[in-house]
Amino acid sequence: MSASGLPKTAAVLGPDGLQALIAALAARGMEVIGPVERDGAIVLDRIAGIADLPAGRTDRQEAGSYRLADRDDGALFGYAVGPQSWKRFLHRPVETLFRVRRIGQELAFEPPRETPPRTAFLGVRACELAAIAIQDRVLLGGAYVNTEYAARRAQTFLVAVNCGDPAATCFCTSHDTGPRAHSGYDVALTELLVDGRHEFLAEPGSDSGAALLAYLPTRPATAADWAAAAAVAARAAANMHRRMPSEGLKETLQAHPEHPRWEDVGQRCLACANCTMVCPTCFCTTIEDHSELDGLGAERVRRWDSCFAGDFSYVHGGAVRTQTRSRYRQWMTHKLAHWWDQYGTSGCVGCGRCIAWCPVGIDIAAEAAAFVESSKREEDAHGIA
Ligand code: SF4
Numbered sequence: 001m002s003a004s005g006l007p008k009t010a011a012v013l014g015p016d017g018l019q020a021l022i023a024a025l026a027a028r029g030m031e032v033i034g035p036v037e038r039d040g041a042i043v044l045d046r047i048a049g050i051a052d053l054p055a056g057r058t059d060r061q062e063a064g065s066y067r068l069a070d071r072d073d074g075a076l077f078g079y080a081v082g083p084q085s086w087k088r089f090l091h092r093p094v095e096t097l098f099r100v101r102r103i104g105q106e107l108a109f110e111p112p113r114e115t116p117p118r119t120a121f122l123g124v125r126a127c128e129l130a131a132i133a134i135q136d137r138v139l140l141g142g143a144y145v146n147t148e149y150a151a152r153r154a155q156t157f158l159v160a161v162n163c164g165d166p167a168a169t170c171f172c173t174s175h176d177t178g179p180r181a182h183s184g185y186d187v188a189l190t191e192l193l194v195d196g197r198h199e200f201l202a203e204p205g206s207d208s209g210a211a212l213l214a215y216l217p218t219r220p221a222t223a224a225d226w227a228a229a230a231a232v233a234a235r236a237a238a239n240m241h242r243r244m245p246s247e248g249l250k251e252t253l254q255a256h257p258e259h260p261r262w263e264d265v266g267q268r269c270l271a272c273a274n275c276t277m278v279c280p281t282c283f284c285t286t287i288e289d290h291s292e293l294d295g296l297g298a299e300r301v302r303r304w305d306s307c308f309a310g311d312f313s314y315v316h317g318g319a320v321r322t323q324t325r326s327r328y329r330q331w332m333t334h335k336l337a338h339w340w341d342q343y344g345t346s347g348c349v350g351c352g353r354c355i356a357w358c359p360v361g362i363d364i365a366a367e368a369a370a371f372v373e374s375s376k377r378e379e380d381a382h383g384i385a
């Protein structure tokens with residue numbers, strides 16, 4: 001039983017039940033954001049019902065490549081992850097912090113922030129729950145709280161959907177962040193396409209999730225439903241072949257800032273920043289002031305920035321990281337090594353977006369593996385224990 005006394009048992013709903021779930025979230029005053037197909041990709045946007053979902057579509061992803069394709073089972077969540085993550089709704093790409101108007105001899109500061117709408121995210125993958133937990137730690141957990149993120153996060157209801165069909169770029173099993181969601185959601189769904197039936201096993205993860213399920217047309221989950229859901233997760237894990245090395249990775253990266261591999265990857269990297277834009281855990285921003293042409297107003301905005309940008313490391317007198325290799329080294333060592341020291345976790349959840357959306361197909365997992373291998377070879381050659 002949950003704290004509110006509601007039973008925390010799983011239920012099964014069909015497509016009509018999923019439609020009712022979306023309608024119930026909207027009836028509770030929430031904007032429902034979910035996956036939709038647009039311009040050749042599955043992106044995240046407002047949805048009104050299951051007709052908006054990418055039925056019968058899947059994604060084929062490789063290093064530097066993302067394509068949609070048909071599937072023949074009518075799955076509503078039969079894809080892995082698209083270029084966008086939920087970060088864009090919580091830690092927005094551009095955020096106005098305040099506006100100021102000159103009125104006579106006075107300056108009037110306008111409080112920027114409206115109360116954010118209550119929002120439900122439908123279709124959050126397990127790796128994305130892990131990414132949201134990381135951003136919670138970074139943006140809410142320290143001495144300096146990102147108040148805009150905090151306001152949005154407090155208004156968010158999370159409906160996870162366990163992965164059944166990972167992309168070739170996925171490696172959440174390396175980080176133990178998927179393919180099945182274990183915490184951090186209000187409701188978790190597993191899409192079941194068995195014996196001609198199309199249903200969803202729905203597990204509550206919070207009191208509000210349990211309350212929502214109690215309101216919907218469902219049937220109790222049977223042992224066969226649980227077995228089918230377990231088979232979905234097992235199949236997804238078995239189909240994930242990419243691996244991020246873990247043993248010794250942090251220490252190896254931190255011990256070799258001058259390793260020749262950095263020059264190797266620096267020769268291939270375009271410093272385009274795609275990887276940081278699509279990454280669900282990257283959080284760096286910059287502050288800009290914009291003045292109106294009439295001189296009567298201005299606004300201060302915060303926007304996403306990237307450690308690959310030329311002026312990102314600018315301090316008095318110049319930029320610290322002038323070469324692409326040092327920017328890639330900063331990104332990879334921060335994400336996979338220093339993040340452990342700062343936040344007690346890796347900065348990577350294995351979603352694979354940076355691999356698919358890198359225009360030259362640089363693969364962070366392959367780079368990490370190559371780095372560990374070559375460092376080990378060097379140490380062996382020098383007889384370092
Ligand atoms: S580093 Fe790449 S694989 Fe890891 S979380 Fe970021 S985008 Fe996903």
Ligand code: SF4
Pocket residue numbers: 268269270271272273274275276308354357358359360361362
């Ligand atoms: S690793 Fe790829 S996506 Fe990232 S900055 Fe370099 S070229 Fe762009």
